[in-house]
Amino acid sequence: xxxxxxxxxxxxxxxxxxxxxxxxxxxxxxxxxxxxxxxxxxxxxxxxxxxxxxxxxxxxxxxxxxxxxxxxxxxxxxxxxxxxxxxxxxxxxxxxxxxxxxxxxxxxxxxxxxxxxxxxxxxxxxxxxxxxxxxxxxxxxxxxxxxxxxxxxxxxxxxxxxxxxxxxxxxxxxxxxxxxxxxxxxxxxxxxxxxxxxxxxxxxxxxxxxxxxxxxxxxxxxxxxxxxxxxxxxxxxxxxxxxxxxxxxxxxxxxxxxxxxxxxxxxxxxxxxxxxxxxxxxxxxxx
Amino acid sequence: xxxxxxxxxxxxxxxxxxxxxxxxxxxxxxxxxxxxxxxxxxxxxxxxxxxxxxxxxxxxxxxxxxxxxxxxxxxxxxxxxxxxxxxxxxxxxxxxxxxxxxxxxxxxxxxxxxxxxxxxxxxxxxxxxxxxxxxxxxxxxxxxxxxxxxxxxxxxxxxxxxxxxxxxxxxxxxxxxxxxxxxxxxxxxxxxxxxxxxxxxxxxxxxxxxxxxxxxxxxxxxxxxxxxxxxxxxxxxxxxxxxxxxxxxxxxxxxxxxxxxxxxxxxxxxxxxxxxxxxxxxxxxxxxxxxxxxxxxxxxxxxxxxxxxxxxxxxxxxxxxxxxxxxxxxxxxxxxxxxxxxxxxxxxxxxxxxx
Ligand SMILES: Nc1ncnc2c1ncn2[C@@H]1O[C@H](COP(=O)(O)OP(=O)(O)O)[C@@H](O)[C@H]1O
Ligand SMILES: [Mg+2]
Numbered sequence: 001x002x003x004x005x006x007x008x009x010x011x012x013x014x015x016x017x018x019x020x021x022x023x024x025x026x027x028x029x030x031x032x033x034x035x036x037x038x039x040x041x042x043x044x045x046x047x048x049x050x051x052x053x054x055x056x057x058x059x060x061x062x063x064x065x066x067x068x069x070x071x072x073x074x075x076x077x078x079x080x081x082x083x084x085x086x087x088x089x090x091x092x093x094x095x096x097x098x099x100x101x102x103x104x105x106x107x108x109x110x111x112x113x114x115x116x117x118x119x120x121x122x123x124x125x126x127x128x129x130x131x132x133x134x135x136x137x138x139x140x141x142x143x144x145x146x147x148x149x150x151x152x153x154x155x156x157x158x159x160x161x162x163x164x165x166x167x168x169x170x171x172x173x174x175x176x177x178x179x180x181x182x183x184x185x186x187x188x189x190x191x192x193x194x195x196x197x198x199x200x201x202x203x204x205x206x207x208x209x210x211x212x213x214x215x216x217x218x219x220x221x222x223x224x225x226x227x228x229x230x231x232x233x234x235x236x237x238x239x240x241x242x243x244x245x246x247x248x249x250x251x252x253x254x255x256x257x258x259x260x261x262x263x264x265x266x267x268x269x270x271x272x273x274x275x276x277x278x279x280x281x282x283x284x285x286x287x
Numbered sequence: 288x289x290x291x292x293x294x295x296x297x298x299x300x301x302x303x304x305x306x307x308x309x310x311x312x313x314x315x316x317x318x319x320x321x322x323x324x325x326x327x328x329x330x331x332x333x334x335x336x337x338x339x340x341x342x343x344x345x346x347x348x349x350x351x352x353x354x355x356x357x358x359x360x361x362x363x364x365x366x367x368x369x370x371x372x373x374x375x376x377x378x379x380x381x382x383x384x385x386x387x388x389x390x391x392x393x394x395x396x397x398x399x400x401x402x403x404x405x406x407x408x409x410x411x412x413x414x415x416x417x418x419x420x421x422x423x424x425x426x427x428x429x430x431x432x433x434x435x436x437x438x439x440x441x442x443x444x445x446x447x448x449x450x451x452x453x454x455x456x457x458x459x460x461x462x463x464x465x466x467x468x469x470x471x472x473x474x475x476x477x478x479x480x481x482x483x484x485x486x487x488x489x490x491x492x493x494x495x496x497x498x499x500x501x502x503x504x505x506x507x508x509x510x511x512x513x514x515x516x517x518x519x520x521x522x523x524x525x526x527x528x529x530x531x532x533x534x535x536x537x538x539x540x541x542x543x544x545x546x547x548x549x550x551x552x553x554x555x556x557x558x559x560x561x562x563x564x565x566x567x568x569x570x571x572x573x574x575x576x577x578x579x580x581x582x583x584x585x586x587x588x589x590x591x592x593x594x595x596x597x598x599x600x601x602x603x604x605x606x607x608x609x610x611x612x613x614x615x616x617x618x619x620x621x622x623x624x625x626x627x628x629x630x631x632x633x634x635x636x637x638x639x640x641x642x
Binding site: 179181182184185186187188189190191192195199200203204206 | 338340359360361362366367369370371373375376377386387390391434435438
């Protein structure tokens with residue numbers, strides 16, 4: 001095939017992708033970026049202004065929510081990893097093929113019913129008259145129902161629950177290609193189980209861990225439903241602030257500025273995470 | 288002194304299938320001990336029990352007199368070179384070789400020194416920071432061996448380590464491995480299904496079939512005096528004939544080829560004749576030979592290993608005969624009739640298997 005033909009084919013395939021990127025992502029974002037630098041002046045006219053960003057730095061509630069959102073997103077990512085890694089290891093390396101397949105299906109279940117329905121499921125379990133409190137009181141362990149719902153605990157629970165699949169899938173695919181004989185060889189050379197995990201299994205699965213962590217982190221950071229429905233009145237999420245500006249206050253300019261701050265936050269944290277773990281984005285995404 | 292490895296009544300069952308069946312053998316310090324057998328006969332299973340990856344169903348393994356029962360792989364004084372090498376892909380050459388020493392808490396400076404010494408020994412000096420994925424097959428092979436040998440194990444276990452290499456490199460590595468073993472003196476237990484690897488490198492070979500050893504012997508004895516029909520057929524090339532009768536100083540094949548052999552026992556079922564034990568154009572003066580004529584059907588040219596496929600006159604038995612590539616046999620063509628002979632000593636007879 002001549003390079004001319006190749007180029008033509010390339011352009012034909014690339015055009016829809018570029019159009020999609022341009023119309024649905026680039027243009028709206030440019031529009032929002034411009035909006036974020038505008039504010040109404042005394043006459044109610046939109047003019048260039050840094051006021052939206054200044055508001056963020058001067059009002060401590062924004063700041064507080066911002067840092068809180070970042071902290072809990074990282075926490076949820078870490079917890080999700082700690083839960084799913086042994087699970088992925090069990091599914092790929094220990095369980096039989098059939099059991100492994102069955103367990104993977106179970107992990108898919110929350111996605112069948114959707115986030116909203118599984119959140120209501122958690123509510124039924126956790127509320128004061130809910131299943132868990134009912135059982136605990138029934139066996140006499142507690143006398144007053146525990147406040148399990150509408151706090152940071154229930155919020156993290158819900159977020160971890162909906163993130164698990166996004167972590168476990170890249171982990172499984174990374175661990176599946178790990179040859180059992182590598183583990184045996186390490187053991188043969190004198191390594192303990194712990195060393196095998198830290199020096200062989202985790203480094204081998206690192207690209208999968210990275211891509212899982214990035215996806216989960218971004219999803220959690222940008223999630224709205226779980227923090228809103230499972231979190232308490234005081235457990236604000238930054239997306240809720242954005243929602244408030246756009247929908248409640250009808251201040252699109254302020255909302256756009258917050259949106260960009262969130263984008264900046266996720267970029268910085270992902271970049272920092274990659275630097276600290278000596279991973280590369282292209283490898284993680286390609287894995 | 289007790290032998291370095293002693294295996295007693297070793298047995299391994301997978302559900303109802305017996306993979307290794309009542310093995311008994313000893314390996315002496317400094318041996319290059321090979322286990323030769325067809326694929327699926329239980330070699331890997333046996334080796335993995337010695338390394339500690341598999342629990343024996345029955346029997347014991349002693350290393351330097353110490354019972355290995357219940358001792359995990361990371362605390363046995365043996366190391367294994369895996370069939371697929373199992374190099375750590377995320378580490379460079381140096382880190383791979385240093386891995387075992389790091390587990391033992393050897394000081395950093397000493398690790399560096401020992402790793403460099405080892406790499407030099409296997410001819411990989413200066414490859415320290417190369418990625419293992421960038422090495423050639425033979426180099427990867429040597430990294431795997433260096434990684435185990437640097438720990439100075441009592442026994443090095445090797446599971447068909449040359450299997451993945453191409454022929455030329457395999458021939459080369461055979462000699463290199465033998466020399467390396469001689470130089471360092473570590474006991475090697477080497478598994479292979481390739482008889483030439485076993486014969487060239489080892490000073491002891493065990494021939495394995497269906498989970499059991501048929502014969503443990505020196506390579507020379509194995510070749511010259513195979514004890515069972517299986518060994519005779521598996522080690523080296525051979526012609527096999529079914530016997531109609533044996534005893535009273537004669538053998539007779541199914542198709543009626545009569546051969547004299549004074550010490551022929553009765554009740555033998557198989558006759559084995561090696562292609563190189565047939566004498567072409569024998570000296571008329573030579574005594575005690577079974578003389579016969581063959582008609583050449585085809586010449587199977589293979590350099591130094593060239594053979595003719597001939598038909599024995601009278602009985603019609605087909606026989607492969609080694610054809611030396613020298614001036615004496617230069618004129619031989621397909622369809623020629625030739626004088627040939629076999630010494631009775633080279634007629635090897637065996638009873639029917641299982642009897
Ligand atoms: N984990 C296992 N479960 C069931 N059968 C096995 C297992 N490992 C090996 N086998 C069987 O045991 C026999 C011997 O296998 P192996 O020791 O790998 O042979 P070799 O190394 O001589 O080729 C084979 O028939 C194989 O199918
Ligand atoms: Mg094998």
